[in-house]
Amino acid sequence: MSYELITLLMFSSLMVMLLTGQRVFGAIGFVAAAAALLLWGDGAVEMPFNASFQVLNWYPLLTLPLFIYMGYMLAESGIANDLYRMFHVWMGPVRGGLALGTVGLMVVISAMNGLSVAGMAIGASVALPELLKRGYDKVMVTGVIQAGSSLGILIPPSVVLVLYAMIARQPVLQLWLAGVLPGLLMASLFALYIYVRCRRNPELGPPLPKEERDLITWAEKFRLLRAGIAPFVIFATMMGLFLTGITSLVESSAVGATGATLAALIKRRLTWRVLDDTMRQTLSITCMFMFIILAALCFGAVYDGLGAKNAIRVLMLETWDLTPWEILIMMLVSFVILGMFLDDTAMLVIVAPLYIPLVLSMGFSPIWFGVLYVITCQVAYITPPFGYNLFLMRAMAPPEITLVDIYRSIVPFVGIMLVTIAIIMVFPQIALWLPEMYSGR
Template identity: 30%
Template sequence: MIGIVMFFTALFMLLIGFPVAFTFAAVSVFFGMIAGIAEVLSYSDEGMTFMNILTEGLHEGILMFDYMPFRIFSIQQNTILMAIPMFIFMGIVLQKTGLAEKLLESMGFLFGEIRGGVAISTVLVGTLLAASTGVVGASVVAMGVISLPVMMKYKYNTPLACGTICASGTLGQIIPPSIVLIILGDVFQVPVGDLFAAAVWPGLALVGAYIIYILIVSFANKDMAPPIPADPSRGDKKQQVLKALIDIIPSLTLIVLVLGSIFAGIATPTESAAVGCIGAVLLSILYKTFTVGMVKEAALESVKITSMVFGILIGATAFSMVFSYTGGEEIVEHFMMSLPGDEKWGFIIFTMLAILILGFFIDFIEISYIIVPILIPVSQTLGIDPVWFAILIALNLQTSFLTPPFGFSLFYLKGCAPSSVTTTQIYKGVLPFIAIQIVVLSIVAFYPELFGMSISE
């Protein structure tokens, strides 16, 4: 039971605000020592003094970490994870080019004359930003700064406007290139390209579901999302369409270069991430926002975010090693295999509910590196297809960005929204979109063949 106690201790420390990487590392060392002492106690005799037991136990605990340097070195050699800093750099550079602003302005005027048009354009721009940057914080802040004031000016329902922005910003979690999918590819040891290809249709289904919901509520209640009058200063409809295409083509070109090279088998995700970085810099030159200072700032931010991810990964590696050594994996496997009903579906339903609940409190990186490795041996025993299971988890982790009280998208939007927008309005606005995500997750779970996937290997 040491491993189970260790798991809940780490979870409690995360909930009260301890730094993630240090929590995993410290809890691992502490419980590793306890496990060593427990092992010595199991074979100790009456002749052993307390100090002997303590000394030998601590020695056994330290021996457990002998192979830790080799694990860290293998992480550093992992070519899959090399894509993370490059995709982060690409996203930050694109954020600074003003790409989101240009897309939102053009598409907002393009769709604004229909009910819910600005909200629909926000979803479509969120899709393009997801496929070209994948940075949730940047997408939410950009759309919050530009799109929210427009929607409020034209008397959009505030919760609907806030929910649309938060949900659209999180599409970068499931639509490739996604950092979550890269991490899950590493954890599941499956090709990231396979995950990218498998995630496209579920991601687009989610986009379609958002737009359908916005259209339904807009036409059911005409005051929720009124149309925006045409702006003669922007020219006729033909000119507006032409301007929108000019703003969309650069980002679409980048998407084709990055994702097309992966899907066509021309490049690995790591190689395509490098292409994406070059493309992002070229776009910054095209939009005349390129400066050496901008590149330096983007590189520094990328290093900070990447260091956080790798710090958590090293702490999580120590955690999973101790958890496995103390027999935690066997207890979890026994529990999962004894769930009522069909073993496979009992396991899937329980894990999806557990990840959904954990997503209310802890970040997707911690879930990916701590919870998922515990579940993988059970899924392999049950013969569950790893790509399908990974996509379910990715969809579920996307929901964690929206779920109150700690959803990151909620904080991002609150930080850039006008003071008149309350936290309660943001929470109220995201609830329908959380329900939509759960519905799409259920469809992917029960009807995977619709998305070209299967339940079993």
Template identity: 30%
Template sequence: MTDPQVALLMLGIFIAFVFLGFPIAFTLMALGIGFGYFAYYDPSRMWRGYNRLDEDAGWWDSVSLWVEGFYNNRIFDLFVNQTYTVMSNEVLTAVPLFLFMGYIVERANIVGRLFDTLAVATKNMPGSLGVAALITCALFATATGIVGAVVTLMGLLALPAMLKARYDASFASGIICAGGTLGILIPPSIMLIVYAASSGVSIVRLYAAALLPGLVLVGLYLVYIIARAMLNPKLAPRPTKEEVPDVPFLRLAWMLATSFLPLALLIFSVLGSILFGLATPTEAAAIGALGGMVLAVAYGAMSFERLRESVYLTVRTTAMVCWLFVGSYVFSAVFSYLGGEHVIAEFVKSFDLTPFQFLIMAQLIIFLLGWPLEWSEIIIIFVPIFLPLLPVFGIDPLFFGVLVALNLQTSFLTPPMAMSAYYLKGIAPPHIQLTQIFAGVLPYVGMVFMAMALMYAYPQIVFYLPELFYGAR
């Protein structure tokens, strides 16, 4: 077999192992080291030690030199260097800090107050509880970026309230599932940090580029909720005074000041310090982590047990992301050395695609990969395959990254592998069927595609803020 054929075999084995359920990080490392040993094999290096043996050498010397010769392969140097590169990556330093902020905020008992306050503030709007749930989801998801945590907690808080208010089960479920995924798009997003580290795109420009598309998607969701509630009031009846009581204006202002304002200020301080150049993403993440702890103390939710649990979850998730990077770097280095990237590039070029057709093909592949894989695996492993092709088609990696972030919303919402639906089903009342949740999330998949179409038709949605803050590239 030629080296490019070996590279394609390597990729095929990896995809097969993924579908068999093997741990992806360790599969990447094992295949990278295994095929890398073949790629970097040098007989002269391996057997060099045996020249030092004489006729009287004992078996122990022979074994020691054999072991030394076996490990005298550049793949082991590559593995060590790539591990060090990941651990010293300044962009990735922000990941544990943002994760810690999210886990602390999740435990600060602020979300329940925020939902109750917004339910009162929007009670005269069509679909008021749905609007309140979506805005709460958007703020909470932005602060945490952890889809499972947002969907689960909002499912426990908002879903019972909407069902009690006679909301249609599918309609209510779709709002929570769609709102819970917004954190991987709206800055400060962990996913965008990972994409920046994989692609070399400035995380500051990426945050600025993703802000307007995120708000556009939230706007589309809100328009859909209000329009459906107006066209079919049975889906979302107006709440009674017993369900959402009248509150005096001053009392409502105090509720907003103690629930909405603190979380909004935390998000604005973190995001604003990045966008206005007052702090690096890592420094802003540290501010956010400190702010999250201050909020937890202010709401009487800080305890040693909650702090310990937040640290543990942060370390566990960060380790997963970093080892995925290590495995991906080793795998991609060997894959490229064997000529795999060149084969794929030539294969794609042979179709003579236009930039639009290439974007459609790439986004379709990412959409399909979203069924069996998590967003982290798609960004770290598969997106780098497309990155070398972007200059060929004249596509800005900044624009491509925001498109991918939008597209990955669907990986949590598209049946049969819609993870948001499964998160919600796990804590929903027993009478809520999984098929009802699937039916509720499907319209939001259509709105994600609509937002992607708007981005392609009006690219300034992506480029306006980066150019405004930092100038044209």
């Protein structure tokens, strides 16, 4: 059986399994096990066993539950709500100010959590009802929350970049630094779009009424500024210790988790309910990640065991005679397409081992490629038919926001993300400047 036919059978079977509504890790694991038994026979039973040990040997994976715990602790204890109130008060007088404040909130939540799930939950439960109550356009603000929450997988401490670093064998710190400026660039483009639209059409995002603004004293405004101190102190301490080499990656994540717990304790919000909810959410998300990684490693082991990695390189570089830039664009397009059906973690563990050697052979930076990969994941998060954030928004949005509204809302933000990809492809130093400056220190 040819490599091309095996590739077609494995990936088409995977798509069919996913369309049946099975859990992602179950679909991937089943296809991997079936293909292994068909191709290698009874000896293939060793593959999942070896894959599980490979997961256990990935020491940086210990950061996953700790970063997830940090984000949920700050969210469940209400510190994230305080942050939104701060942005609400300070940005309210501006047209579209609450939407701009929501983008700011998403950036801060991203820096606390490293995932899009927490940002989406906070945005949909805290920001969305307030925006709708203030008369903001429901389509625009729905898109703001979906797009803003996707920043969590780009701005450090991005969990996805930690996984990419392990697979690509690249320094996590270099990838985190590479994600800072592209993440801020994308957030700035989101904010610029909101500001321009609301300036041209004030009905989309009316400012806070003057009567309400007059009720908020300067003393209260400055008191609310203190709400943002705790997350910034935690993030600065965690990253500062890591950047200076005092702590390792895992130790830094432990510092962040401890800092979030202490912040909740100091604010007298560390109740048993908060602790129980945080632990349950952390366990649920961490187990989901681990099962997907395990299943995807089995899938990748079967596919790579056939020599398919070299087959892809020969096909693109020699058979099709494509230029490096054409191959790069094809890879990014394939990420967007796969991301419509697969979780970003599953997609990363399956496809990245095939693409990264090809990226290196073409002379591209794997750090730069990692940033491009994450942004294409962000695009996939908010594009039909199986965009992750679309389903989360549908589950959490009030009844007046329909599925059509949700789909319409993401159109301009997908365009902004594609523009960001183009900018970073043309100007790779946007992603590489900070890592190069730090490594050359």
